[in-house]
Amino acid sequence: xxxxxxxxxxxxxxxxxxxxxxxxxxxxxxxxxxxxxxxxxxxxxxxxxxxxxxxxxxxxxxxxxxxxxxxxxxxxxxxxxxxxxxxxxxxxxxxxxxxxxxxxxxxxxxxxxxxxxxxxxxxxxxxxxxxxxxxxxxxxxxxx
Amino acid sequence: xxxxxxxxxxxxxxxxxxxxxxxxxxxxxxxxxxxxxxxxxxxxxxxxxxxxxxxxxxxxxxxxxxxxxxxxxxxxxxxxxxxxxxxxxxxxxxxxxxxxxxxxxxxxxxxxxxxxxxxxxxxxxxxxxxxxxxxxxxxxxxxxxxxxxxxxxxxxxxxxxxxxxxxxxxxxxxxxxxxxxxxxxxxxxxxxxxxxxxxxxxxxxxxxxxxxxxxxxxxxxxxxxxxxxxxxxxxxxxxxxxxxxxxxxxxxxxxxxxxxxxxxxxxxxxxxxxxxxxxxxxxxxxxxxxxxxxxxxxxxxxxxxxxxxxxxxxxxxxxxxxxxxxxxxxxxxxxxxxxxxxxxxxxxxxxxxxxxxxxxxxxxxxxxxxxxxxxxxxxxxxxxxxxxxxxxxxxxxxxxxxxxxxxxxxxxxxxxxxxxxxxxxxxxxxxxxxxxxxxxxxxxxxxxxxxxxxxxxxxxxx
Ligand code: HEM
Ligand code: HEM
Ligand SMILES: [Fe+2]
Numbered sequence: 001x002x003x004x005x006x007x008x009x010x011x012x013x014x015x016x017x018x019x020x021x022x023x024x025x026x027x028x029x030x031x032x033x034x035x036x037x038x039x040x041x042x043x044x045x046x047x048x049x050x051x052x053x054x055x056x057x058x059x060x061x062x063x064x065x066x067x068x069x070x071x072x073x074x075x076x077x078x079x080x081x082x083x084x085x086x087x088x089x090x091x092x093x094x095x096x097x098x099x100x101x102x103x104x105x106x107x108x109x110x111x112x113x114x115x116x117x118x119x120x121x122x123x124x125x126x127x128x129x130x131x132x133x134x135x136x137x138x139x140x141x142x143x144x
Numbered sequence: 145x146x147x148x149x150x151x152x153x154x155x156x157x158x159x160x161x162x163x164x165x166x167x168x169x170x171x172x173x174x175x176x177x178x179x180x181x182x183x184x185x186x187x188x189x190x191x192x193x194x195x196x197x198x199x200x201x202x203x204x205x206x207x208x209x210x211x212x213x214x215x216x217x218x219x220x221x222x223x224x225x226x227x228x229x230x231x232x233x234x235x236x237x238x239x240x241x242x243x244x245x246x247x248x249x250x251x252x253x254x255x256x257x258x259x260x261x262x263x264x265x266x267x268x269x270x271x272x273x274x275x276x277x278x279x280x281x282x283x284x285x286x287x288x289x290x291x292x293x294x295x296x297x298x299x300x301x302x303x304x305x306x307x308x309x310x311x312x313x314x315x316x317x318x319x320x321x322x323x324x325x326x327x328x329x330x331x332x333x334x335x336x337x338x339x340x341x342x343x344x345x346x347x348x349x350x351x352x353x354x355x356x357x358x359x360x361x362x363x364x365x366x367x368x369x370x371x372x373x374x375x376x377x378x379x380x381x382x383x384x385x386x387x388x389x390x391x392x393x394x395x396x397x398x399x400x401x402x403x404x405x406x407x408x409x410x411x412x413x414x415x416x417x418x419x420x421x422x423x424x425x426x427x428x429x430x431x432x433x434x435x436x437x438x439x440x441x442x443x444x445x446x447x448x449x450x451x452x453x454x455x456x457x458x459x460x461x462x463x464x465x466x467x468x469x470x471x472x473x474x475x476x477x478x479x480x481x482x483x484x485x486x487x488x489x490x491x492x493x494x495x496x497x498x499x500x501x502x503x504x505x506x507x508x509x510x511x512x513x514x515x516x517x518x519x520x521x522x523x524x525x526x527x528x529x530x531x532x533x534x535x536x537x538x539x540x541x542x543x544x545x546x547x548x549x550x551x552x553x554x555x556x557x558x559x560x561x562x563x564x565x566x567x568x569x570x571x572x573x574x575x576x577x578x579x580x581x582x583x584x585x586x587x588x589x590x591x592x593x594x595x596x597x598x599x600x601x602x603x604x605x606x
Contacts, residue, residue, distance in 0.1 A: 005376070006376070007306070007372055007376040007379065010376050010379035010380045010383065011306070011379045013379070013380070013383045014379045014380075014382055014383035014386070017383050017386060017387040018383070018386040018387070018390070021387055021391055022386075022390055024390070024391060025390045025391055025393065028391070028409065029337075031403075032337070032397070032402055032403055032406075033334075035402075035403045036331075036333060036334070036401070036402070039333070039401050039402070039403065040331060040332070040333035040334070040401045041401075042331060045330060045331060049330075050330040053330060053332065053335075054267060056270065057258075057267065057269055057270025057271065057328075058255045058259075058263060058269060058270055059254060059255050059270070060191045060192075060195065060254040060269075060270050060275060061191075061270075062191075062270065062271060062272050063189075063190065063191020063192070063194050063195055063254075063272075064189075064190050064191045064194075066477040067332075068332075068336065068400050068401070069399055069400075069476040069477030070272065070336065070396075070400070070477060071272055071477070072190070072194055072272070073477065073478065073479060073481065073482055074177075074178070074190050074191075074194075075561070076560070076561035076562065077477065077561065101186065102185070102186060103181075103182045103185040103186055104181070104182065105182055106180065106181060106182055107181040107182060108177070108178075108181030108182075108190070108562075108565075109181060109182060109185055111185075111186055111189050112186075129332075130332055133332065133333060133400075133401040134401055135399045135400065135401055136399055136404055136407070138398070138399035138473060138476065139399075139476075139553065140473065140474060140554070140558075141553065141558045142558075143552050143553070143558045143559065143560050143561060144552075144561060
């Protein structure tokens with residue numbers, strides 16, 4: 001790099017640029033936060049849904065599945081599973097409940113988590129809530 | 145080694161390599177589970193093996209960063225480390241906490257682990273990469289604070305260079321952004337939004353400072369190029385990293401319930417994120433070409449050049465591939481993501497830690513400049529085996545990802561996820577093969593520490 005461009009100029013660009021863009025990120029975060037009520041389906045965020053999120057987390061579902069496209073890529077997207085299962089929480093519960101304890105020979109299988117009735121209902125409601133978040137039309141189709 | 149206290153870096157590096165082996169063993173298990181679905185089921189389900197794989201990766205990279213700092217900071221500061229005893233104490237705490245957490249994943253169901261670690265008091269578990277029990281997270285913060293104190297005090301009492309300052313800023317940033325892992329709101333959109341303040345602002349933010357500083361340090365040492373020149377480059381690179389990477393976070397805010405404008409902010413800024421990685425490539429090759437001396441540790445120079453190229457390919461090229469919103473709409477959360485994640489992590493952070501280990505470990509083990517020729521030859525073979533097999537892992541996953549994107553997302557008659565997985569199984573078999581070669585390369589790497597130790601040091605190639 002040329003001699004007229006000195007190390008202290010480079011350092012100033014680093015400090016100035018970082019501070020400026022960090023503040024911009026904060027400003028955009030602030031704006032996002034105020035736009036969220038229209039998008040994040042919070043009107044349906046009941047206590048049961050919150051409990052469902054905890055069931056989702058403490059069983060590490062994200063270790064195999066994606067949720068809104070984030071997570072692991074071993075098993076299907078679940079952000080829209082409520083819709084894929086015909087807008088039915090019962091279908092979701094039935095699926096989770098019926099996983100064989102020892103898996104399906106030779107196939108990828110989902111573990112049997114032995115959830116109780118309350119946990120099952122909660123996690124199904126959580127997935128319903130997730131499916132109603134405004135994701136800018138993602139995923140492209142029902143297959144997720 | 146100029147300062148006695150630099151020797152605390154040694155256990156950190158050894159632990160890093162040990163955990164690296166564990167990470168790759170579980171990687172190979174995961175790869176097999178992709179095609180033989182019931183492999184180890186239900187004893188070690190996929191999600192458990194994946195947590196072990198990714199958490200070991202993060203933990204050993206942190207060991208590597210800390211070891212690098214303990215080596216680099218005293219030398220740059222021209223003074224002994226503030227407290228070597230504290231550094232050793234933290235080493236053991238971190239190792240025990242890390243091992244206990246991994247054992248927890250493997251020995252009890254995750255829900256039970258959450259219960260016995262009282263996740264309910266402050267629920268932070270069950271999110272990708274942040275699966276550690278809350279107590280482990282608190283432990284990480286304590287270790288990080290003690291570490292920063294130690295490094296910071298050393299910096300204060302010694303010479304202040306741009307390299308050590310940038311390293312320090314990067315490490316402080318690492319600790320600060322980790323604090324977002326304690327924020328886990330019930331609102332899923334907010335949870336996801338701030339999750340990226342840990343993950344994205346680490347790998348496409350502050351970790352780039354750490355990488356840049358280590359690269360600059362090793363280049364100063366091995367090329368003898370004037371420090372002023374190298375530090376100017378360093379500042380420009382990290383300036384570009386943060387200018388592009390901070391708002392570049394937006395490439396994760398396209399489809400998670402956040403406003404549409406992120407498709408513009410994220411696409412434009414993240415499209416600039418390859419620039420700092422490209423500059424690192426130019427920088428490394430330029431400095432080596434302008435070298436004032438030939439350093440006898442040719443393996444370290446190879447790692448330094450290699451990391452600059454592979455980071456650009458993995459982060460820059462494979463990142464750019466899916467970062468524009470219209471592309472990401474189809475590729476989001478597919479094997480394309482996995483392909484990019486592998487090559488970026490390997491090329492940037494695995495390889496920079498191995499660069500530092502390659503440079504420092506011979507000195508920590510009593511050599512004056514470098515290992516014997518024989519040892520270096522084995523190490524360079526392992527470099528090529530691991531790097532080439534990672535290129536193939538990436539290519540096979542990219543093949544899988546392109547087909548997956550097409551069959552499941554793009555075509556008029558989309559197929560279900562599981563159907564598509566069956567159809568692209570051949571790519572997963574190929575990936576597994578490349579993974580086994582990677583493991584062989586890693587074992588060869590480990591063996592290079594035991595080969596040619598009685599032989600004289602390599603001499604400078606003329
Ligand atoms: C140094 C080398 C490696 C690094 C840095 C690495 C890193 C990672 C990372 C970051 C993830 C999370 C991926 C994501 O969320 O996009 C991951 C997942 C995974 N890794 Fe590796 N890995 C390495 C080697 C391997 C090897 C050798 C194999 C096996 C052949 C392997 C198999 C897997 C599998 C199957 C997953 C799960 C992907 C999924 O969620 O579906 N990895 N690895
Ligand atoms: C060394 C630096 C980098 C590392 C270690 C890295 C690693 C990763 C990982 C592990 C993921 C998957 C996260 C998850 O599990 O959800 C990811 C996602 C992503 N990365 Fe990077 N990355 C790096 C740099 C970049 C750069 C420079 C770009 C853009 C030019 C980029 C673009 C993306 C995008 C767009 C995604 C989201 C993929 C999706 O929608 O599924 N990355 N990265
Ligand atoms: Fe990112």
